[in-house]
Structure formats: structure tokens, C-alpha cells
Amino acid sequence: MDSPTPANARISIIGAGPGGLTCARILQRHGIPVTVYDRDPDADSRNQGGSLDLHEEDGQLALREAGLLEEFFALARFEAQEMRRMDSAGNVLAHHLPAEGETVNPEIDRGQLRDLLLRSLAAGTVEWGRTLESVSGPADGPRTLTFTDGTTVEADLVIGADGAFSRVRNAVSPATPRYVGVSFLEAWFDDMENAHPELSELVGKGNAHAGDGKRGLFAQRNSGGHMRVYIMQRVPLDWIAANGLRPEDTEGIRAHLLGEYAAWSPRMLRLITDNDGAYVDRPLFALPVPHTWKPSPGVTLLGDAAHLMPPLGVGVNLAMLDAGELALALVNSSTIDDAVHSYEKAMLPRSAETAQMLEHGAESLLAVPDPDEIDPLGQAQP
Known part of the structure; x- marks a missing residue:
């Protein structure tokens, strides 16, 4: 099957986290239709977790492409850039107080970031309560998404933004996260x-x-x-x-x-x-280091689905950077295959290099x- 143009393709994103939603937002800004599927029953069904610091060189860059940077700044907590390093007695060994106007890595709650991205999408973009079971179909597409409720959807491009234990990952890689x-x-x-x-x-x-x-x-x-x-x-x-x-x-x-x-x-x-x-x-x-895969027409990954690493301040930022680069590759390419090839050519070596740096970072x-x-x-x- 010939690879379709992005504007005429059926693009499905699995996972309504920051990465998946950022990708969807940028695609919609450029007139490319997309549907996001998420297993949560609705947008408010669970607590989204703690606070995130979004960096100027990746997370904020993606929000700029999404046209949401100013709205992010209105919600961000710049005072939360304060950092203390202490010993077990509570003595402060190092202390960073942000300068006035500092925007290097302001904080925002995960839930607030998700709500900001959800509000920016066209009504009906996210289909809630859709838990993916598998991705199947011929290598040259289209791919078939099978959900746990027995329904199926055909897609010309499946984007796995479904986190650490991604179901989409199985379509391109046998790798599984390890403790x-x-x-x-x-x-x-x-x-x-x-x-x-x-x-x-x-x-x-x-x-x-x-x-x-x-x-x-x-x-x-x-x-x-x-x-x-x-x-x-x-x-x-x-x-x-x-x-x-x-x-x-x-x-x-x-x-x-x-x-x-x-x-x-x-x-x-x-x-x-x-x-x-x-x-x-x-x-x-974490996923094995490096985690790469052979190009697979019609399927790609971003964020933790592609490069799960220890939580050292890069996860969401890299996911949003991935999302922005993938969306722009789709905007600027003549076919889906060309876009995925361009995106993975940059993303895979970058994520491998970062993962190698952080491989033992949990220690x-x-x-x-x-x-x-x-x-x-x-x-x-x-």
C-alpha cells in the first residue's frame, strides 16, 4: 500500500498524557486530523501525579510550537525553581533561589498541564475509556487497533504515547521495562x-x-x-x-x-x-539501553513508550520534544513513511545518548x- 499524505491519513495516538496531547495539538494547529485514545474513563478519573519542571530547550519549546507557551507561563510556579540539597540531618548543602524573571525550568502540576493541553484540542479529539489490547495488520498497513471492549479501528499511523508499559511498543520492539x-x-x-x-x-x-x-x-x-x-x-x-x-x-x-x-x-x-x-x-x-527498533511502516513511539529512563527531570520534557518533532515531521513531509523516518532518525540516537547518560542515574x-x-x-x- 502506498504511504498516504499526512493530511489524508488516519492518525491514531494512544495515550492522553503530555506527549500524546502535545502531538495532537500541533497536528491540529496545522490542519492535520488526529484521534487520541486513552484508557481512563474520563479526564478526571484519577490523580495525574506530582509537579513537573518544563525546560526551555525541550518542554517549553514544544509548548511554543503548540501555541500554548504564554498560557503555560500563566499557570507555572516560577518560585518552585528553588532547590535545596541537604544531608540526612537536614543541613542545607546547596541552595538555588531563582532570580527574578528566571524561566529556565518553572514547575506546573501534571494535572494542570494535561488540562491545558486538553482545552486546546478540538471537541471529541480524545476518546476516553478505550484501552488498547493490540496493534496488528500488514507491515505496509493499514494497522488495526483492537481495544479490550472488542472494537477495532484502522489507522495509517499509530503513535504509541502510552507510557512505560506501552501496548503499541510490541508492534515494533520485543523490549520490556526492567526494575x-x-x-x-x-x-x-x-x-x-x-x-x-x-x-x-x-x-x-x-x-x-x-x-x-x-x-x-x-x-x-x-x-x-x-x-x-x-x-x-x-x-x-x-x-x-x-x-x-x-x-x-x-x-x-x-x-x-x-x-x-x-x-x-x-x-x-x-x-x-x-x-x-x-x-x-x-x-x-527502565527500558534496555539503547532501545532502538527497525523502521515499521505505520507505527512509531514517543516518550516513555520509546525510551523509559530513571526519573531525573527528562522524561516529560523528552516526551514533549518527541511530540513536537514528530508532529512537525508530519506537517513537513509528503508521506507518513517519510515523516516517521525523519522523526526516528533524530529521536532514536538522541534518546539512546540520554539513556546511556542516565542508565544508572537512579543510584x-x-x-x-x-x-x-x-x-x-x-x-x-x-
């Missing part, structure tokens, strides 16, 4: 200024990070007076069950953590003990901070 040996336990804090004033002072307006070589804490301010703390440990994947605990056993997990962090100062331990509600287990996975989240080696603008982002 990297480090796990996060997420703790939520509400009404920081009134309910947790001492922790508010300890963390500041942005984020604070401490490690002792085997374990660490990463505190991250969110909008609306909220904060998330990521309790980071080098543990087996099944560490909760292996210690005779259950995910919903908040008090039991808390007692176990206090034993693991016994050498940390009492005020740092409050980042573990004073949370509002249950903990959320978030083990870290750095646990390391004892060295003030002489801290980049004040470097920021880990769970």
Missing part, C-alpha cells in the same frame, strides 16, 4: 502552611533532596498548598510483601521506614511520618550530596 533496583514510596501532604509549617520551612517553595548512600528523600512542592515526598530506597521489587506488610498497612510501613531511616534527624523523619493518607508504591523501571538519587559537585540548576523529577 532498576530502586523504589519510590510516595507520601502526600496537604495544607502545608497551616498543617505542616515546619516542613514547609524545611523544604522551601520548590524541592529538597537528601541521601545517605542507601536511601533518600525527595520533597516536591505542588500547587494549592500540597507537597509530595518520595521515599527512595534500594530494595527488592517485592519489598513490602517481603517484610510481611501490605500496601494499605500505612502504620506498619511507617514503622518499618522509621527503622530503615533511624540515623536520620527527627525533623527529616517528619517527611516520612507526617503524611496525610496512605503511601503509594512506585518502583522504578544518584540515593547518593550523599557533594556541594562541590551539585549543579544548582540540575533537578531530579520523580
Whole structure:
């Protein structure tokens, strides 16, 4: 089958995260029709997670192409560019306070970013409650999307923006994510200024990070007076069950953590003990390095589906950069195949290089901070 022109192609994006929505927005700005399928029942069915810092050279660049940069700036928290690096006693080893007008990497809640992108799309672009089961069809297309409800859709181009455990990835690569040996336990804090004033002072307006070589804490301010703390440990994947605990056993997990962090100062331990509600287990996975695939007509990947890496501040930014470059390749190419070839020719080596740099980066989240080696603008982002 001859590869269709992008303007006449049936383009399906799987996943309504920042990457998929950014790609859809830029395509629509240039008059190219697209449909996004997402497994969530609706846009408000679940919490979208913590805060993101969008960088000038990738995330913000994609928003500029999407025509949304000024709206992003109106929502962004520039004060949240503050960063503190501390030891296990709570002593500040390095401190970055953003200068007035600094726009290097302002923060925005994931949910706010998603809502911004959703509002920018034509009505009906996203079809909710569509969980992809498989991608099939001949190599020269069209591809068939089969959903878990038994329905099918034909597409000339399938864009996998469906995250770490992508179903689209199976159409181009046998690779599966592997556990990297480090796990996060997420703790939520509400009404920081009134309910947790001492922790508010300890963390500041942005984020604070401490490690002792085997374990660490990463505190991250969110909008609306909220904060998330990521309790980071080098543990087996099944560490909760292996210690005779259950995910919903908040008090039991808390007692176990206090034993693991016994050498940390009492005020740092409050980042573990004073949370509002249950903990959320978030083990870290990554794709093999490098992760590449042979060109497959009618299917490509972006973001974590293409290059899942440890959470060191690049994930969403790279996904949005991928999205922008793929969308513009489709805008500027005469056929779908030409566009995918152009996009992957740039994206695959770039992501491989970044993944190699970050391959063991999860360990750095646990390391004892060295003030002489801290980049004040470097920021880990769970």
C-alpha cells in the first residue's frame, strides 16, 4: 500500500498524557486530523501525579510550537525553581533561589498541564475509556487497533504515547521495562502552611533532596498548598510483601521506614511520618539501553513508550520534544513513511545518548550530596 499524505491519513495516538496531547495539538494547529485514545474513563478519573519542571530547550519549546507557551507561563510556579540539597540531618548543602524573571525550568502540576493541553484540542479529539489490547495488520498497513471492549479501528499511523508499559511498543520492539533496583514510596501532604509549617520551612517553595548512600528523600512542592515526598530506597521489587506488610498497612510501613531511616534527624523523619493518607508504591523501571527498533511502516513511539529512563527531570520534557518533532515531521513531509523516518532518525540516537547518560542515574538519587559537585540548576523529577 502506498504511504498516504499526512493530511489524508488516519492518525491514531494512544495515550492522553503530555506527549500524546502535545502531538495532537500541533497536528491540529496545522490542519492535520488526529484521534487520541486513552484508557481512563474520563479526564478526571484519577490523580495525574506530582509537579513537573518544563525546560526551555525541550518542554517549553514544544509548548511554543503548540501555541500554548504564554498560557503555560500563566499557570507555572516560577518560585518552585528553588532547590535545596541537604544531608540526612537536614543541613542545607546547596541552595538555588531563582532570580527574578528566571524561566529556565518553572514547575506546573501534571494535572494542570494535561488540562491545558486538553482545552486546546478540538471537541471529541480524545476518546476516553478505550484501552488498547493490540496493534496488528500488514507491515505496509493499514494497522488495526483492537481495544479490550472488542472494537477495532484502522489507522495509517499509530503513535504509541502510552507510557512505560506501552501496548503499541510490541508492534515494533520485543523490549520490556526492567526494575532498576530502586523504589519510590510516595507520601502526600496537604495544607502545608497551616498543617505542616515546619516542613514547609524545611523544604522551601520548590524541592529538597537528601541521601545517605542507601536511601533518600525527595520533597516536591505542588500547587494549592500540597507537597509530595518520595521515599527512595534500594530494595527488592517485592519489598513490602517481603517484610510481611501490605500496601494499605500505612502504620506498619511507617514503622518499618522509621527503622530503615533511624540515623536520620527527627525533623527529616517528619517527611516520612507526617503524611496525610496512605503511601503509594512506585518502583522504578527502565527500558534496555539503547532501545532502538527497525523502521515499521505505520507505527512509531514517543516518550516513555520509546525510551523509559530513571526519573531525573527528562522524561516529560523528552516526551514533549518527541511530540513536537514528530508532529512537525508530519506537517513537513509528503508521506507518513517519510515523516516517521525523519522523526526516528533524530529521536532514536538522541534518546539512546540520554539513556546511556542516565542508565544508572537512579543510584544518584540515593547518593550523599557533594556541594562541590551539585549543579544548582540540575533537578531530579520523580
